[in-house]
Amino acid sequence: MATKTIREQYPVLSRQVNGHRLVYLDSAATALKPQSVIDAERAYYEHYTANVHRSVHTLGEEATGAYEAARGRVRSFLNAGADDEIVFTHGATEGLNLVAHGYGGTHLQPGDEIVMTPAEHHSNLVPWQQVAARTGARLRFVELGADGTVSLDAVRAVLSPRTRVVSMFHSSNVLGTVNPIADIAREAHRVGAVMVVDGAQSVPHMPVDVAALDADFLAFSAHKLGGPTGVGALYGKRALLAETAPLYFGGEMIEQVEREHSTFKAPPERFEGGTPHIAGVIGLGAALTFLSEVGMERIYQHDRELAALAYDRLAQVDGIEIYGPDHDRQSLVAFNVKGVHPHDVAQVLDARGIAVRAGHHCCQPLMSWLDVGSTVRASFYLYNEPDDIEALVEGLQHTVRFFHGA
Amino acid sequence: MELDELYREVILDHNQNPRRHGRLTDPSASQGLYNPTCGDRITVDVQVRDEKVADAAFDGHGCSISTASASMLMDSIVGQPLDEARRTARGFIDFITGRREEPPPGEWDSLAGVRRFASRVKCATLAHNALLQALDELQADPAHPESPPKDD
Numbered sequence: 001m002a003t004k005t006i007r008e009q010y011p012v013l014s015r016q017v018n019g020h021r022l023v024y025l026d027s028a029a030t031a032l033k034p035q036s037v038i039d040a041e042r043a044y045y046e047h048y049t050a051n052v053h054r055s056v057h058t059l060g061e062e063a064t065g066a067y068e069a070a071r072g073r074v075r076s077f078l079n080a081g082a083d084d085e086i087v088f089t090h091g092a093t094e095g096l097n098l099v100a101h102g103y104g105g106t107h108l109q110p111g112d113e114i115v116m117t118p119a120e121h122h123s124n125l126v127p128w129q130q131v132a133a134r135t136g137a138r139l140r141f142v143e144l145g146a147d148g149t150v151s152l153d154a155v156r157a158v159l160s161p162r163t164r165v166v167s168m169f170h171s172s173n174v175l176g177t178v179n180p181i182a183d184i185a186r187e188a189h190r191v192g193a194v195m196v197v198d199g200a201q202s203v204p205h206m207p208v209d210v211a212a213l214d215a216d217f218l219a220f221s222a223h224k225l226g227g228p229t230g231v232g233a234l235y236g237k238r239a240l241l242a243e244t245a246p247l248y249f250g251g252e253m254i255e256q257v258e259r260e261h262s263t264f265k266a267p268p269e270r271f272e273g274g275t276p277h278i279a280g281v282i283g284l285g286a287a288l289t290f291l292s293e294v295g296m297e298r299i300y301q302h303d304r305e306l307a308a309l310a311y312d313r314l315a316q317v318d319g320i321e322i323y324g325p326d327h328d329r330q331s332l333v334a335f336n337v338k339g340v341h342p343h344d345v346a347q348v349l350d351a352r353g354i355a356v357r358a359g360h361h362c363c364q365p366l367m368s369w370l371d372v373g374s375t376v377r378a379s380f381y382l383y384n385e386p387d388d389i390e391a392l393v394e395g396l397q398h399t400v401r402f403f404h405g406a
Numbered sequence: 407m408e409l410d411e412l413y414r415e416v417i418l419d420h421n422q423n424p425r426r427h428g429r430l431t432d433p434s435a436s437q438g439l440y441n442p443t444c445g446d447r448i449t450v451d452v453q454v455r456d457e458k459v460a461d462a463a464f465d466g467h468g469c470s471i472s473t474a475s476a477s478m479l480m481d482s483i484v485g486q487p488l489d490e491a492r493r494t495a496r497g498f499i500d501f502i503t504g505r506r507e508e509p510p511p512g513e514w515d516s517l518a519g520v521r522r523f524a525s526r527v528k529c530a531t532l533a534h535n536a537l538l539q540a541l542d543e544l545q546a547d548p549a550h551p552e553s554p555p556k557d558d
Contacts, residue, residue: 341469343444343529344413351409360445373445373467402409403418403470 001294003302007383009034009290020353023391028173028332028379029357031204031226033287040286041228044279052278053252053269067278070285071268074233077288078218079209085241087234087268088281092200093123094247095219095234096167098271099196100127102244103217104165110136112164115193117142117150117179118369119172122362124198128167137164144369147325148175152183163193170202170218174361174377175324176307176332178202185214194240200224204381205303205331207296210235222280226381227287231280234271241267248273291382299382303331306380310389317396323370332379334361337396340403342376348399354391412519413470420474425481426463437540441528444469448476450536452483454544459483459491464533471517471526476533478513483537492541495534502530 007013010032015022024032044066050059052067074086089095104114114128118141132139140158145151150168159166166188171178185195197218202208204225210218217240221232236244246253246264253273255263264270291299307329314320319338337345342358349356357377360367367373378392430436433451440447446468453461462484464476479498483491497510502520509515520530 341444341446341467341473343469343471343526347412347523347526348409359443364445367445373447402413403421 003383003385006294007385009036010383011035011038013383017353017355018351023352023354023388025378025380025384025388025392026355026357027204027381027384028201028224028361028377030223030229031381032383033226033228033283034290036290037226037228037283037286041279041283044282051275063278066282066285067276070281070288073285073288074235077208077292078203078235079211080235081211082238084266084268085235085238087236087241087271088276089219089232089234089271090230090277091221091223091232092198092219093221095217095232096124096196096198097127098234098244098247099167099217099219099236100131102247102271103194103240104128104131104137105134106245107243108132108135108137108164111162112137113140113160113162114138114165114167115140115142115155115158115163115188116167117169118144119148119150119175119177119363119366120167120169121173121198121200122364123200124167124169124196125365128165138162142168148172148323148366148370149177149325150179150184152180152187155184156187159187159191159193161191163188163191165196166193167196167198169198169200170208171205171330172324173201173332174334174363174366174375176329176334177324178206178328178330181213181215185216189214201331204291206300216240222284222287225287225291227284228277228280231277231284233284236267238267241271244271246270246273250274294382300330302382303380304329306384306386306389307331307333309386310378310380310392313389313393314396317393317400319400320396323372323375331381332377334375334377336372336375337399340399342374344403345376345396345399348402349392349395352391352395352398354395356392412523414516414519416513416516417470417474420477421470424464424473424477426477426484427465428463429465430461430463435540435544437536437543438466439532439536439539441468441472441532443525443528446472446529446532448472448532448536450476450480450533450540452537452540452544454488458487459485462537464536468532469526469529471520472529472532475517475530478517479533479537482512488541492538495537499531499534502527 048059048062050063052064071083143154188195194216197215199218199220203220218235223229250273310333322335346358360374430451434454436451438449448466451463462480500506501509520526
């Protein structure tokens with residue numbers, strides 16, 4: 001599929017914003033939705049609305065079939081071993097909280113160590129802070145390299161026999177770096193720790209194979225890969241999910257309930273208490289089908305090429321400081337325009353139909369490390385094209401003129 | 407909308423040359439506020455004498471909207487009795503959040519464009535909220551008008 005054909009699948013891209021064609025450079029916040037995802041959600045509401053796993057009627061059978069088919073699609077997309085290693089969640093945040101509280105909260109002892117980096121998204125930091133406070137475990141942070149990259153040596157330097165959990169992003173939502181998870185997982189396993197992967201920014205942009213990574217847990221969100229908001233999935237090795245306590249108790253996750261106590265179903269149902277976001281899960285399945293048809297390897301190359309192009313073009317604009325490494329970037333560039341606040345940059349770009357993110361990107365410790373309050377971020381996905389980057393560069397040149405005069 | 411409706415000359419000027427920017431050496435009250443959406447932080451210091459704002463200053467880093475708005479606020483409250491300074495701050499917050507139609511007197515109408523951008527309302531009102539909190543602290547603790555600056 002050519003980028004033009006791909007773009008035609010995304011209805012929002014035909015929109016005008018402030019009199020300009022929409023240049024959407026905020027996919028790291030949320031990706032646009034292809035028609036097939038919108039249709040899949042709509043079909044559930046129009047043709048087979050029913051609850052799953054409990055209704056013995058035609059609509060119920062169809063809904064359960066579609067819901068479980070989506071689980072199979074997530075399994076094959078991540079190359080997991082079995083469907084019951086895939087738990088549907090409301091997003092990466094819930095997945096990471098489930099691991100932190102459900103596994104960490106029941107396994108960590110005082111003095112145990114949780115290893116992460118200072119570049120984690122808050123959703124892979126704050127849950128562990130909470131669990132550490134409750135269990136007496138300690139957080140240990142890997143020292144970032146000068147350009148923000150995470151080296152295997154730096155990871156080794158903080159691992160110890162007390163390390164029980166290594167929880168790390170796969171791809172950074174600010175620096176655009178990709179962590180060598182397979183190598184880090186090997187080191188983590190060597191000291192007897194479990195490897196938890198925040199896949200929110202990697203699963204949308206690169207082939208992710210949990211077997212090859214030997215990840216113990218990996219969480220991601222549907223909406224960052226073109227699926228609906230409010231849904232995601234957690235992969236967990238079967239043996240570890242079996243030792244994980246649920247976060248929610250109630251309908252559908254129980255086996256047998258008596259007045260004074262209850263028993264629970266096996267994973268993954270144990271973690272899916274209550275009526276799930278059925279349409280969302282079906283939409284997630286449709287999104288994965290769409291991405292697979294385009295091809296993840298192709299998307300990976302496409303996004304990297306755009307990120308490299310954006311880095312090169314932005315580096316040529318006077319007064320722009322880019323954060324993170326100058327090579328090997330995946331899908332995004334975070335930067336600042338000298339003397340202009342990121343909010344103002346985003347506002348001026350918006351007037352030209354260009355959508356970027358301005359803020360701390362839910363990475364306040366990383367902002368401190370970079371010694372900035374916030375940054376602008378342009379992020380790319382399969383529907384972006386080099387023209388979008390040219391529009392961004394022109395928009396930034398205009399921004400500089402607007403605030404500094406020319 | 408056109409950009410210059412939001413970024414009026416007055417705003418760009420206050421942003422380039424913020425008035426009363428920095429810290430007071432001996433403030434009667436001080437309040438730091440944080441804007442969690444963008445990571446910006448602002449600190450407002452006020453020096454109170456005879457129930458009037460004798461001096462005021464703001465510090466910190468913010469976008470042009472928050473800087474200009476803070477700069478205008480500092481300029482307008484110096485010399486005002488405390489209750490009038492409060493009215494100035496509240497009146498502007500009410501105007502920007504749409505609770506009143508008329509801007510308070512002065513340069514405040516230059517920030518009217520912000521009313522259309524919910525995401526920028528917090529920027530425009532950060533200093534005003536910090537000032538109100540600082541004055542509330544002072545009123546709650548009148549015996550210690552030189553209470554140490556707070557930065558949270």
